[in-house]
Amino acid sequence: MKKFTVLMAVLLAVLAFCACEGGEEEKFEGPTDSVDTVVLDNTVAISGINSRYALLTKVDGLKAVASKNASEVMYPASMTKVMTFIAAYENAESLDAKTAITREMKNKYPGASRTGIGVGDILTTEQLMYALLLESDTDSALALAEYVAGSEEEFVKLMNKKCEELGLKSTKFANVTGLHHEEHYTTAEEMTLIFAYALKNPLFRKIITTDVYQTYLGYYNNGVLDEYRMTFKNTTISADKGRFAKNDVSLTFGEGGKILGGKTGYTDEAEYCLALLVSDGNGEEYILITAKSASHKNSAFDSIYVCRNYIN
Numbered sequence: 001m002k003k004f005t006v007l008m009a010v011l012l013a014v015l016a017f018c019a020c021e022g023g024e025e026e027k028f029e030g031p032t033d034s035v036d037t038v039v040l041d042n043t044v045a046i047s048g049i050n051s052r053y054a055l056l057t058k059v060d061g062l063k064a065v066a067s068k069n070a071s072e073v074m075y076p077a078s079m080t081k082v083m084t085f086i087a088a089y090e091n092a093e094s095l096d097a098k099t100a101i102t103r104e105m106k107n108k109y110p111g112a113s114r115t116g117i118g119v120g121d122i123l124t125t126e127q128l129m130y131a132l133l134l135e136s137d138t139d140s141a142l143a144l145a146e147y148v149a150g151s152e153e154e155f156v157k158l159m160n161k162k163c164e165e166l167g168l169k170s171t172k173f174a175n176v177t178g179l180h181h182e183e184h185y186t187t188a189e190e191m192t193l194i195f196a197y198a199l200k201n202p203l204f205r206k207i208i209t210t211d212v213y214q215t216y217l218g219y220y221n222n223g224v225l226d227e228y229r230m231t232f233k234n235t236t237i238s239a240d241k242g243r244f245a246k247n248d249v250s251l252t253f254g255e256g257g258k259i260l261g262g263k264t265g266y267t268d269e270a271e272y273c274l275a276l277l278v279s280d281g282n283g284e285e286y287i288l289i290t291a292k293s294a295s296h297k298n299s300a301f302d303s304i305y306v307c308r309n310y311i312n
Helices: 002-027 077-091 103-108 125-134 138-149 152-165 188-199 202-208 296-310
Strands: 053-058 064-068 098-100 122-124 212-221 224-233 257-267 271-279 285-293
Touching (some): 053 296, 077 125
Antiparallel strands (some): 053 064, 053 285
16 A cells, blocks of 8 residues: 555656646747847838938837848948947956057057057956947957957857847858958847847946046066056047047937947948947937948938937
8 A cells, every 4th residue: 555655645746747848838829039120111212311321229129210221231340349248247256357469469450540559568357348338449349359269269259159049140250350251240230139138238338438438557667567547539529539529520419318328349340330329309319330431530420410310
């Protein structure tokens, strides 16, 4: 009788387990992922701008408001560094870890965007992220890649893996900088998704909306660790280095609307690009991507023009 009772208990436990398993399968019928998508239905066509590609999207719900060639493949230039930040942040062991800038980093991409950080300078991961996003610094991008993955090539694999996780079908990265490569591309639609994902990170939001960032970098002076003050300025919105200020284009529009921050980009092939976080007069936020504008002045004018004419 005792053996029968034990067998019955085991059988009931197995049945209960199976019932639970069946319940779980019922619960997860249909789509199980939470990948965001841009809603492009019923968008207004953007006209009157020089940029070949443009997409204005509400952050809340990612409902597109107005677009121009938003699903066509384009080169992202240094808007790439938004994904560089994402892959670095999500795979770094610590924001306080320190990495030294090497001669190899300096020599890798001659002529690329740099902010004056020197060989031997020592930066924390967070400082590298500020230099990366504010000044589009190439050495910082390479330093993050080396710290996180050991090399740029291995780090790029993390970037493309993240693209897969985000459900991106028309985006591929070949480097951490955005320098031109035939196998390095995206669309305004998918750049919006990358930017929207990054905005969920408080540090990313804080950096791209910072005008000027002052910090202290370490270096060895005759064998003794010392430090010096360094200033990074936002190439989008700072008063003297920002793309808008340099072209006398206002950051404000309408009644209380404002460009809050963003990321610039340029290569000969991509031409001038901008990824922007914008707020209307009521505090609703938008993402604006513009790309392939013939000049940095046109890029700035195009962006404020879209804000003035397509944000109600």
